[in-house]
Amino acid sequence: MSSLKEIDFRTVDDLVDFIRGRGYVLDFSDRTYSQFFAAELDADIDHPMYATHGGSKGKRLRRFLELADDATAARTLRALWELRSDYVGEGKDPVAGAERKYQALLARLGAAGEVPPSEPAGPAFDYEKVAALKAEVLELTAMAPQKRGYAFERFLVRLFDLFGMKPREPFRNRGEQIDGSFLLHGVTYLFEAKWQNEPTDAKDLRDFEGKLNEKAAWARGLFISHSGFSESSLETFGRGKRTICMTGLDLYEMLERSIPLNDVIDRKVRRAAEDGRPHTAVRDLF
Incomplete structure (x- = not known):
């Protein structure tokens, strides 16, 4: 009791x-x-x-x-x-x-000493593993596009795992593909990842947001596009969505500057709550 x-x-x-x-x-x-x-x-x-x-x-x-x-x-x-x-x-x-x-x-x-701190301590920052992930990203650039897409998803799962986010790998619901999910501060995020030559367009963002809207009301979304998003696609996608966005440049800045992924997502979520925009670059947040 x-x-x-x-x-x-x-x-x-x-x-x-x-x-x-x-x-x-x-x-x-x-x-x-x-x-x-x-x-x-x-x-x-x-x-x-x-x-x-x-x-x-x-x-x-x-x-x-x-x-x-x-x-x-x-x-x-x-x-x-x-x-x-x-x-x-x-x-x-x-x-x-x-x-x-x-x-x-x-x-x-x-008072009974049974409750953990309000924000559990995250895993210690492992510089060696971060360096290995940086090298892995460079290796991905030499892969064929289809093979690279699957490898990029697996890379992200390892990245989430490194920062204690309990990732779940790709799964399907009623025929729709979800690239995976992870937990941050008790909140479930679904994520989608793309590595293609062109920036991700508004249709892909809308499709992902549509999948997200069919899930529980408290779920959030993270869309990771290695080639980024054009300004027009973000404007067409609109503001006030449940999806936040990351680019390959964001990932590079994060790994190069040894910024924990959970801190990156926290700041992106807060900025999106403040201005409604789904993407703000890491270099503008830190």
């Missing part, structure tokens, strides 16, 4: 029901609520054991937090806070003192 008290559950309600009212959790539908718990917590929130207080999303969340250990309860709150932060964005938070209340909940759960 978690360390949360009655007053804490009222605080949780305040933090998650401000969009749709009492009994709701953020803007989840029944389907996306189930998907969230399955993907982020490997839990079946629709199980009858979580409905003993009632069947609303808010009451099932409360029962889940009651039954969870402190570490799981804290992980749940962090995942919800991440989504909540995306919803609120840079505007004024509708709940007074929301950040302070959220941190107080984590502090209570941390």
